[in-house]
Amino acid sequence: MVFNSQLPLLRVRNLCKQYGPSCSACARLTGPEQGSNICPECGSVVACFGVSFELLPGEVLGIVGESGSGKSTIIRCLNLDESPTAGEAFLSEVEGGKVNLFALSSQRKRFIQSSLLGVVYQSPHLGLNLDFSAGANVAERLLIQNNTPEYRPIRKRTSLLLNKVQVPVKRMDEPIKVFSGGMQQRIQLAKALAPRPTLLLLDEPTSGLDVSVQARVLDLIASLQRETGVSMLVVSHDLGVIRLLTHRTLVMKMGRVVEQGLTDQILEDPQHPYTQELVASVL
Amino acid sequence: MTEKLRSLLDSDTNCHYYNFAYLNESAKREIRRRTLKAVAIPGHQVPFGSREIPITRGWGTGGLQLTLSLIGPEDVLKVIDQGCDGSVNAVNLRRLVTLTTGCRTTTRTSDATLIQTRHRIPETPLTRGQIIIFQVPYPEVLRYVEPQETVTRRMHAEGAYHRMWTFLYENVVQWGRITIGARYPVRVHNRYLMDPSPIPRWDIPKLNQSPALMLFGAGREKRIYAVPPFTKVEPLAFKDIPFEVEHQAGAQCSRCGATDVFLTEILDKDGSCRWICSDTDYCDQRLAAREKSHGV
Numbered sequence: 001m002v003f004n005s006q007l008p009l010l011r012v013r014n015l016c017k018q019y020g021p022s023c024s025a026c027a028r029l030t031g032p033e034q035g036s037n038i039c040p041e042c043g044s045v046v047a048c049f050g051v052s053f054e055l056l057p058g059e060v061l062g063i064v065g066e067s068g069s070g071k072s073t074i075i076r077c078l079n080l081d082e083s084p085t086a087g088e089a090f091l092s093e094v095e096g097g098k099v100n101l102f103a104l105s106s107q108r109k110r111f112i113q114s115s116l117l118g119v120v121y122q123s124p125h126l127g128l129n130l131d132f133s134a135g136a137n138v139a140e141r142l143l144i145q146n147n148t149p150e151y152r153p154i155r156k157r158t159s160l161l162l163n164k165v166q167v168p169v170k171r172m173d174e175p176i177k178v179f180s181g182g183m184q185q186r187i188q189l190a191k192a193l194a195p196r197p198t199l200l201l202l203d204e205p206t207s208g209l210d211v212s213v214q215a216r217v218l219d220l221i222a223s224l225q226r227e228t229g230v231s232m233l234v235v236s237h238d239l240g241v242i243r244l245l246t247h248r249t250l251v252m253k254m255g256r257v258v259e260q261g262l263t264d265q266i267l268e269d270p271q272h273p274y275t276q277e278l279v280a281s282v283l
Numbered sequence: 284m285t286e287k288l289r290s291l292l293d294s295d296t297n298c299h300y301y302n303f304a305y306l307n308e309s310a311k312r313e314i315r316r317r318t319l320k321a322v323a324i325p326g327h328q329v330p331f332g333s334r335e336i337p338i339t340r341g342w343g344t345g346g347l348q349l350t351l352s353l354i355g356p357e358d359v360l361k362v363i364d365q366g367c368d369g370s371v372n373a374v375n376l377r378r379l380v381t382l383t384t385g386c387r388t389t390t391r392t393s394d395a396t397l398i399q400t401r402h403r404i405p406e407t408p409l410t411r412g413q414i415i416i417f418q419v420p421y422p423e424v425l426r427y428v429e430p431q432e433t434v435t436r437r438m439h440a441e442g443a444y445h446r447m448w449t450f451l452y453e454n455v456v457q458w459g460r461i462t463i464g465a466r467y468p469v470r471v472h473n474r475y476l477m478d479p480s481p482i483p484r485w486d487i488p489k490l491n492q493s494p495a496l497m498l499f500g501a502g503r504e505k506r507i508y509a510v511p512p513f514t515k516v517e518p519l520a521f522k523d524i525p526f527e528v529e530h531q532a533g534a535q536c537s538r539c540g541a542t543d544v545f546l547t548e549i550l551d552k553d554g555s556c557r558w559i560c561s562d563t564d565y566c567d568q569r570l571a572a573r574e575k576s577h578g579v
Contacts, residue, residue: 110441129449136453143448147473151455151521173456 007092008054009231010078010199015051015087017073020044022085032253032274037068047073048255051087055199060225060232062246062263064239064278070255071235075203077102078233079119080109091116093198114144118192118230122204124184127191128176134187135172138162141194161190165220182213186220193224200225200232206241218244239282243267251275304351305383310334314352314507318498321509326471327439328422333505337379343401344502346418347376350399353414353498354380360388361395366403366545366561373401390564402465404486406544406565409495411512417480419501422508424468424478444476447519455524464529468519471510476519485528485545490516534558539569 018026023042030037030046037046048070055061063071076082078089080101088100093116101112121127128137138158143149159169165186167179176184185205192200205221206214222245225232234245242249242263249266251259251274259272270276304311310332317331336344336351354360362377364370368390376399377388389395392407398415409415425435428446438444447468454461465481469490479490480499490497490510497510510516520526535542537549537557544565546558560566 106437107441110443114443114445129446132449132453133456135456136449139452140445140449143452144443144445148520148522149448150523151452152523154452155456 007057008097009057009059009092010055010233011088011090011097012054012074012078013052013088013090015074015077015089016049016085017047017070017077017082018044018049018085019047022046030254031256032258035254037070037254046255048252051250051252051257053250053257053260055231055233057092057198057231058229059248060234060246062242062249063233063235063252064237064242064249065252066237066278068254069252071237071252072203075119075201075233075235078199079117079201080113091199114141115195116198117201118195118197118199119201120185120188120192120203120205122207124176124181124188127188128184130176133173133175134162134167134179135159137176137187138191138194141191145195157194161194162187164193164224165190180213182209182217185209185217189217189221189224193228193230196228198231200230202232202234202236204236204238205234207236207238221245239267239279251278301383303356303384304354305336305379306334306348306351310348311352314348317507318349318352318509321498321507322496322511324475325510325514326475326477326508328506328508330505331507333502336502338375340503341420342372343376343399343418345500345504345507346399346401346416346502347379347500348502349416349498349500349507350376350380350397351383353416354384354386354397356384356386358386358396359394360386361390361392361398361564362388362400363398363403363405363562363564364401366405366547367563369563391568392564402481402483403545403561404482404489406560406562407568409489409493411494413495415495415497417482417497417499419478419480419499419506420503421466422478422499422501422504422506424466424476427468439475442474447476451519451521455521460524461520461526467526469516470519471516472514477508477510477516479516483529483545484518484526487516487518487526488528492516531558536560536566539566539573541566541569 021042022044025041026039026044026046027049029039029041051074065071077084084102089102090097091101094112135158138161139154142154142157159172162172163169167183167186206217236242246263249263250257253274259275267279270279314331317329321329334348336347338344360380362373364373381388392405396413400415401418423435425438425447428450429435451461465483466478467484467487469477469479471477492513494512496512499508518526534546536546536559538559541560545561547561548556549559550556
């Protein structure tokens, strides 16, 4: 894989998210060595702590780890849904990567979220508005691009996008709830890709699906990534998903990154005992 | 009873029986302060302490409180209910204001300095210096698409109006056009979405660049908002599916013959239907002008 530029698209520095009062001992008393992410002093949950990484344009980065290791918290913070307790994130397309995204006004954050970021959640009800039709859900992201949008071009692009993710265009005006789980995930994908984002965040995109549907959705994601060259951050507990999609991987446990490197390397030659356990338990 | 009250108010000894314009001075001052803020941020809803007044919430208390806080002894008041000066609601509101202020009232739009209205903007164009006060049942334009107040406030703050646009998109998908009748969402000064109160689509273009100050009061929901004079107000619509006002082909006022006004359909006892001007003052003026020209 050759990346067009060595300038990172996304730089994340020292991302921390704590739920609760948080004290000075939180960092010391939690983590994989302590075997807990709940601070015994103040009772805060340290969801993630000191997470730093870079993502190059066109690169796919995986985050793997067990439930509660802080993977989804990172996605929520980077999608600007939640503010982290500490840390910085820089996106090369926002003022040349010189401004911390978390420090921007909520109005700017909303703009960045709707034009530069795309997200696919594990369950469709988080990413889709179930009251609207499939087409409207995808169109929603296109309608904010312009102060006075045009109906027909948006409708055309919506059907194009749905076609791309293999949802029958003649069903585009049906409500979300009549679609199968796999279809709903693909509609979420179309919605995420609608404004041509530079960064796609996938939070367990296939975890709720059965194996054959899972394979087809993963194939679709991989081919769309190659086609559009979008950078992706894929969160999963499933090493199969990570192996199939990602170039590089972070392994997380108890809110900390315990190992990172090329995906093949991590899967073939895991260094950290937790990664070894993880790889051994699946493969 | 009314006569007794009037005599109490008129006599010098009892002139402090009610404060001028019913509300006490601090209440009026608070409402004026909120109004100033509303004027400074066009289309933004400003919360205010809606007072108890002797009409039921939901019957124009927001508009009435604005009127009472703004009216002075020199003002000339016009009150209309769906374009009509003579409906029960308009008559009662007008009576309360005159009883507690002694101000002059009128039905002629051009003579009024203050116009309190329910669900219409007069057909006679408003002029500089006039203030029109709307009674608003639902101040939150995003209530169509989001039930939670905390969420809608955030949406306004962030300018995140995609859900309203999606609602319009679905409307067009389903019906081929936007089917909202009254309460058509508008964007004020390129920023806030605003509920223009349940005026018909016919009146929406009159909001744009109006020379008169437009104030909106929602008493039950405790909100004031405003459109200052000469402010851009545009209805939300797609570029290729433009906004349209109501139009009934061939309809004509059965009294004055007007066609370019908002008409109301009236069913007669024999089942036949006819149209008349919704704005009764405008209709009367046209009839008077016709009689005058015939007389000459």
